[in-house]
Amino acid sequence: MRIVYVLTSLxxxxxxxxxxxxxxxxxxxxxxxxxxxxxxxMAEEWxxxxxxxxxxxxxxxxxxxxxxxxxxxxxxxFLRDFRPDLMHSHSFHANLVARLLKFWVPxxxxxxxxxxxxxxxxxxxxxxxxxxxxxxxxxxxxxAVAERFIRLGAIPRxxxxxxxxxxxxxxxxxxxxxxxxxxxxxxxHSDFIWLAAGRLVPAKDFPNLVRAFAEVRAIFPQTQLxxxxxxxxxxxxxxxxxxASPPRAAxxxxxxxxxxxDLAALLDAADAFVLSSAWEGMPLAVGEAMAMEKPVxxxxxxxxxxxxxxxxxxxxxxxxxxxxxxxIGLMRQPASTRQALxxxxxxxxxxxxxxxxxxxxxxxxxxxxxxxxxTKRPERKPRP
Numbered sequence: 448m449r450i451v452y453v454l455t456s457l458x459x460x461x462x463x464x465x466x467x468x469x470x471x472x473x474x475x476x477x478x479x480x481x482x483x484x485x486x487x488x489m490a491e492e493w494x495x496x497x498x499x500x501x502x503x504x505x506x507x508x509x510x511x512x513x514x515x516x517x518x519x520x521x522x523x524x525f526l527r528d529f530r531p532d533l534m535h536s537h538s539f540h541a542n543l544v545a546r547l548l549k550f551w552v553p554x555x556x557x558x559x560x561x562x563x564x565x566x567x568x569x570x571x572x573x574x575x576x577x578x579x580x581x582x583x584x585x586x587x588x589x590x591a592v593a594e595r596f597i598r599l600g601a602i603p604r605x606x607x608x609x610x611x612x613x614x615x616x617x618x619x620x621x622x623x624x625x626x627x628x629x630x631x632x633x634x635x636h637s638d639f640i641w642l643a644a645g646r647l648v649p650a651k652d653f654p655n656l657v658r659a660f661a662e663v664r665a666i667f668p669q670t671q672l673x674x675x676x677x678x679x680x681x682x683x684x685x686x687x688x689x690x691a692s693p694p695r696a697a698x699x700x701x702x703x704x705x706x707x708x709d710l711a712a713l714l715d716a717a718d719a720f721v722l723s724s725a726w727e728g729m730p731l732a733v734g735e736a737m738a739m740e741k742p743v744x745x746x747x748x749x750x751x752x753x754x755x756x757x758x759x760x761x762x763x764x765x766x767x768x769x770x771x772x773x774x775i776g777l778m779r780q781p782a783s784t785r786q787a788l789x790x791x792x793x794x795x796x797x798x799x800x801x802x803x804x805x806x807x808x809x810x811x812x813x814x815x816x817x818x819x820x821x822t823k824r825p826e827r828k829p830r831p
Contacts, residue, residue: 448813449479451529451555453536453545457484457492457503459677459706460646461731462562465588465612466537467493470501472806481529483522485540491677491706508544519547526552533558533813539566543574546581556816559585560610561602563728564595564749565650575601583816586610589729589750610812611753612729613805616797619711619738629709629716633702639670639778642717642741644710644732647678649725652746655767656723657701662771664700667778672721675713677706714739719777719785724748725764733759738796740789742780744773754800758792 452470457463467482474480482495482503495501504525508518526534526548533556536545542559549557559582575596579585585602586609587593593609596602630640641660645651653674660672707713710732714720720736720743727749734754736743743759745751752761760777762769777785 448473448533448817449529449531450813451481451483451526451531451534453483453534453541454485455538455540456486456489457482457495458489459491459493461612462538462560462728464493464731465562466535466560467495467501468613468615468802469535469806469809470495472803473810474501476806476810479529481525481531483525483534485518485544506544519544519551522548523551526555531555532817535813536560538562539571539575542582542585543578546578549581557582558812558816561585561587561592561596561728563588563650563726564592565726572596572599572601579603579606582606583819584608586812587728588612589753591748591750591753592728608812610805610808611750611800612731612734613802614731614734614738614796614800615802616738616793619714619735620793621715621740625712626715629712633673633716635671635716637669639667639719640717641670641672641719641721641774642675642713642736643672643721643723644675644713645722645724645730646676650727651676652723652725652765655725655765655770656721658767659723659770659774660701662768663774663778666775670700670778672701673704673713673717674701675704675707675710710735711739714741717741719744719774721770721774722746722751723764723770724751727751729754734796734800737789737792740786740793742777742785742788743792744770744777746770755792756795758788758795 450473452466454463454466470480480501482501484503485506485508487507495503506518506521508514534545535558536542537560545557584606588611590609593607597604597607643656664670714736720741722730722733722745724746729750733743733745733751737758745759745761746764747761748764760773762773
């Protein structure tokens with residue numbers, strides 16, 4: 448198969464990481480794969496491939512009408528040359544562009560994927576509804592995402608498929624020596640370390656987490672909170688700006704680590720993982736923490752319950768006291784109990800959410816879509 452993955456950017460988010468992991472595995476399986484990226488290069492981006500770089504076409508789209516048209520023209524030229532069988536797009540802007548390209552390049556099957564329960568206000572849901580005929584199916588990363596978009600009328604139920612995110616349990620597996628080295632590097636000493644990860648955006652609700660941590664430290668003074676994640680300027684601007692100064696009780700114990708490419712090592716060093724999100728799709732960081740045998744406390748949002756099952760303590764969103772109580776409750780458990788929770792969490796990820804199994808599901812879905820479209824697609828001329 449010839450597959451083009453359409454992404455808004457290669458920025459360091461979970462949706463981008465999942466799409467790139469899938470693209471790399473499709474390339475490893477012998478398919479011809481390319482990445483089409485709407486935005487220009489960013490300061491921090493994921494690498495484009497596991498063992499080899501995937502070809503990338505940058506559309507350099509801006510928000511102006513002329514910038515959009517110029518980007519669409521570049522995309523059209525590339526697609527006419529590459530001649531994909533299928534375009535698989537991820538998140539709102541990329542989904543919309545891939546659908547609109549059907550007007551100029553009619554042959555490829557288009558699949559759209561929604562990664563979050565919230566991808567914008569009513570006008571974006573209307574755009575999804577109006578352009579839905581241009582996409583063969585829309586997939587959602589969790590049942591919670593699917594149900595919300597169906598309820599909003601953005602996706603018809605008959606065209607919605609749930610394919611959950613996959614976790615690389617080989618990459619995210621615990622290493623005692625790495626744990627010791629990272630704890631020494633981070634001056635963890637004998638403290639209990641809570642790790643949170645995610646971009647500094649309103650969805651992650653880190654102010655709620657910082658308030659909860661102040662309550663935790665009042666009970667357990669020898670505790671640190673590490674928050675790994677970079678800011679995206681356009682999402683932090685304005686009234687929703689998601690920064691938080693630690694309350695006095697947490698001063699000196701909350702460490703903002705910025706963007707980190709060594710999340711597995713940080714998870715090794717941590718004693719537990721915490722998610723404080725106000726909304727989510729299906730957060731990769733929770734699955735990666737589970738794969739690393741970390742006990743998890745998380746807000747019950749989006750597909751978190753579908754991912755974690757009984758392997759995490761779930762609390763309501765935007766409730767710092769409930770979050771603090773769950774964190775304190777976990778810390779009061781014996782170390783052996785926390786380890787048992789971590790072992791069960793890793794086994795759940797390996798059994799139900801392995802990335803290679805997800806690649807199998809996607810590959811079969813691609814083949815099914817192409818078989819279904821064979822009678823409708825125009826015959827292609829042989830390549831010169």
